[in-house]
Amino acid sequence: MWALRERKVEEITKLVLNQAFKDYYFRRAEDVEIPDNIANREFGYSTFENAMVRHLSFSSAGEFHAFLVKESPYSVFSSVSCYAKPSLPMEEKGWQGADLVFDIDVKDLEMPCRRVHDSWHCRECGKMGSGLRPAICPSCKTNRINVLGWGCQTCLAAAKDHVHRIIDFLLNDFGTRADAISVFFSGNLGYHVEVRGQEMDGLDHDSRIEIADYITGVGITPQLLGVFPRDKSEVVSQKMPLTSEAGWRGRLARHFSNKLKATDAKSDAERAMAIQLASLGYRRFTNRLAQYAMDLGAKIDRNVTLDLHRIFRMGGTLHNKSGLIKKRCEDLTSFDPFNDALGVIGEPIEVHVSYSPPFTLGDEDFGPYSDSRVTLPLHAAAYLMCKGLARPRNDS
Ligand SMILES: [Zn+2]
Ligand SMILES: [Zn+2]
Incomplete structure (x- = not known):
């Protein structure tokens, strides 16, 4: 009896969410961002029954919009890659190139x-x-x-900082055009940075490993800066980077300089790294360099950047773990995920919440809840239902 009742409750939750998502796609299908070369992309989606469907293709935006309104999927994805024949099995698709994408998740920021x-x-x-x-x-x-991960203003603001780092690497180290870079709130616990266009799309898997290493600060050693264990101190001083230099050299010099100024105001900012090497010795300096590089790099999920077969959540679609929109950030600094990414609207609904920490959505504070019966705006109820923490009240 208990199992039957649980299943019924689950069914009602799915029905309510499905209707809310359907209503969103009916109102806002046009806001879903269609990737370039639609006919060469693979599409996929998950259903409210948690089935995953892949290897779909669409020939036009109109055809895709009609699909969205009809299916109102739980999650919608399109391939980062373009293919000659996107609906064939992976090995027969004919890879043509791929967007360069980065995923920052608050879970990785500790x-x-x-x-x-x-x-x-x-x-x-x-x-x-x-x-x-x-x-x-x-x-x-x-x-x-x-584990149920959660995002708040604090950790999502920290995630933004890592987005700014990625943009700095792209613009200033790789020379990427600003208009090729798009930033999205992921819809749940982080941000996506997507680079589209001809500059990066031909990069193979190995090149993407190099980019991921560079952006995360992996493998930065004194040798990479041109400094070797037996170099004389005057040589070291000449080779060490200046704070005014571009790339990792300048990034590290500025960081060392800032750290040193905090402890010794009289230190020469321009050659701060040489001073550190002299005082630490080569081996400890090597470790410190690696630590600073990790501190300055962007914390990305490498698997996402390296996986050329991935289908990636589409901009303008709803996230199945939150009911929030994967939303383009026109102005990242002022973007507020808990206000700007609301997509579900509807009549308030009475729900049973098993557990929830306090949260804010649309300028309204909710919770904390523990085994509580409350009436919530539909977007707040959907937020908790998507996380499996609430269910529509069911007395039957
Ligand atoms: Zn237990
Ligand atoms: Zn947080």
Whole structure:
């Protein structure tokens, strides 16, 4: 009886979400961003039954919009790559080139707010708790535990900082044209940076590894700066970068200089790295250099940048884990994901919320909730339902 009732509750949740998504795509299908070369892209989507459908193709934006309104999918994706025959199996598609994409996820930023707003759920006994995932369930001792990541203004602002870093690398180190770069709020826990156009699309997998290494600051050594263990100090001073230089050389010189100024106001900013090398010795300097490079690099999900077969969430579509829009950020600095990415609208709905940390959506504060029955605006109810934390009230 219990299982039957649970299934029924799940069905009602799906029905409510499906209707809210359908309504969004009916109103705003035209806002969904169609990639260039639509006829050469693979499309995919997930259903509210959690089935994944791939290898679709569309010949025109109109055909795709009609599909969106008809299917109102849970998630919608298009390939980062272009293919001669996008609907054939992967090995027969005929790869032509790919957008260069970057994914920044708050889960990778190790922000202290995770301790406040993340939660976990034991798949064995159903116990839930707030904060970081325990190694084993305190109740049944299993390690079969799901983590529910959450985003707040603090960690999403930190994610923005990493977007700015990627843009700096693209514009100033790679010479990418500004109009080839698009930034999107991912719709849930981060941001996407997408580079489209002829400059980058021919890069193969190995070249993308190099780009990912460069942007994350992997493999930066003194040798790369032209400095070797047995170099004399006057040689080292000549080879070390100046703060005015471009690329990683200048980036590191400025960082060393800032760090050194904090401890020694009289230090020569221009040759700060040489001073550090002299005081630390070569081996410790090498470690410090690697640490600073990691600190200055952008924290990207490398798999996303390297995967040429990936289908990627489309701009203007709703995220299945939040009901928020994957939204283009025209002005990243002022962009507010909890205000600017609302897409679901409708009558308030009474829901049962099993658990939720406090959150703000559309300038309205909600929660915290624990086993609460509340009436919420549809976008707030959908936000929690998408995360599996709420369900429509069901007394039957
Ligand atoms: Zn348990
Ligand atoms: Zn946070």
